[in-house]
Amino acid sequence: MRKLLALLTLMYSSLSMADGIVVDKVYHPYILPNERKLEWRFMSRQSDNGNLLGQRLAYGQALGENLIMEGYLAFERDTSDDFGLAAYEVEVRWQLSEQGKNWADWGVLFEVEKQHQTEVWEANVGLLMEKEFYRSSLTVNLFTVYEFGSQIRDEFETELRAQYRYRLHPAFQPAIELYTGEDFIGIGPGLMGVHRYEGQKQLKYEIAFISGINGDTKDHTLRFALEWEF
Amino acid sequence: MIKMLGVVLLLVSSGVFAAPEVVITLKDHLFIPSKIQVPADKKIKLVIINQDPTPEEFDSFDLNREKVLFPGRRSIIYIGPLKPGEYHFFGEFNPNSAQGSVIAVAEGNDHVD
Numbered sequence: 001m002r003k004l005l006a007l008l009t010l011m012y013s014s015l016s017m018a019d020g021i022v023v024d025k026v027y028h029p030y031i032l033p034n035e036r037k038l039e040w041r042f043m044s045r046q047s048d049n050g051n052l053l054g055q056r057l058a059y060g061q062a063l064g065e066n067l068i069m070e071g072y073l074a075f076e077r078d079t080s081d082d083f084g085l086a087a088y089e090v091e092v093r094w095q096l097s098e099q100g101k102n103w104a105d106w107g108v109l110f111e112v113e114k115q116h117q118t119e120v121w122e123a124n125v126g127l128l129m130e131k132e133f134y135r136s137s138l139t140v141n142l143f144t145v146y147e148f149g150s151q152i153r154d155e156f157e158t159e160l161r162a163q164y165r166y167r168l169h170p171a172f173q174p175a176i177e178l179y180t181g182e183d184f185i186g187i188g189p190g191l192m193g194v195h196r197y198e199g200q201k202q203l204k205y206e207i208a209f210i211s212g213i214n215g216d217t218k219d220h221t222l223r224f225a226l227e228w229e230f
Numbered sequence: 231m232i233k234m235l236g237v238v239l240l241l242v243s244s245g246v247f248a249a250p251e252v253v254i255t256l257k258d259h260l261f262i263p264s265k266i267q268v269p270a271d272k273k274i275k276l277v278i279i280n281q282d283p284t285p286e287e288f289d290s291f292d293l294n295r296e297k298v299l300f301p302g303r304r305s306i307i308y309i310g311p312l313k314p315g316e317y318h319f320f321g322e323f324n325p326n327s328a329q330g331s332v333i334a335v336a337e338g339n340d341h342v343d
Contacts, residue, residue: 098308
């Protein structure tokens with residue numbers, strides 16, 4: 001555990017921090033061949049400035065034994081109550097190591113996003129790590145984001161996400177999640193689970209309530225995700 | 231970023247060890263043997279040979295593993311370290327027949343605690 005914390009501190013301290021909200025999803029580094037999935041994510045951030053609502057719809061398909069590609073449509077409602085398509089995104093996740101073989105399991109994520117109707121792009125590289133401790137698992141994501149385009153000042157950002165999960169029951173796995181960025185540090189409880197159907201079909205859910213801990217004002221985010229694998 | 235990737239590559243490539251190895255055969259949608267005994271608190275290398283003409287998916291919530299077993303191939307699944315106890319696994323495509331369990335036994339004990 002000390003080795004893990006030292007490594008994360010070393011990696012994280014060598015990077016600048018990000019700005020903006022980062023509560024979204026903690027990615028696991030594992031891929032299944034033949035995996036196909038539909039995903040819906042919901043995020044509601046409540047602060048003294050009002051409510052921000054984000055939703056994402058995605059389709060993903062494995063491209064090989066260790067690689068999966070997903071396409072996203074992102075919808076947002078801002079504090080002016082305008083709701084609509086906000087961005088498109090393509091994401092590739094690559095499992096780097098065999099689960100359980102090494103000290104920890106590793107993966108990497110590449111993501112390109114374009115804002116709808118504006119020339120704002122985002123390229124994202126994420127390092128995904130998971131370490132198993134008997135019935136619990138620690139997952140850490142470290143992202144480096146490059147924003148560019150004619151309508152935005154080019155800049156690098158980083159984000160850190162972490163999840164500690166206890167595998168109590170397939171349908172009931174309590175967790176604690178942590179999200180950080182320059183303007184936001186949030187932590188809170190979560191719950192996730194899976195219900196299996198015939199063959200490879202399974203429905204996964206995740207829910208978490210993240211409270212900002214670095215500001216003087218109210219800043220809570222509720223996130224919810226449903227994933228249908230088939 | 232380069233520094234970070236260097237650290238990762240080092241960690242991904244390290245940690246290869248000689249884990250105790252257990253071979254299981256999948257034939258006629260049955261895991262043979264269906265019960266295996268392994269030492270507790272050690273990583274174990276399961277080698278599963280799928281002799282069936284169809285794929286199977288090894289699934290175990292207890293062991294926290296999911297792995298596709300392609301027909302005619304040897305698949306490797308690393309499990310543990312496990313506390314003493316019994317850990318069930320099954321085949322997702324034939325859950326009624328393809329079932330088994332890993333029994334982790336503490337060193338010096340012949341039986342599960």
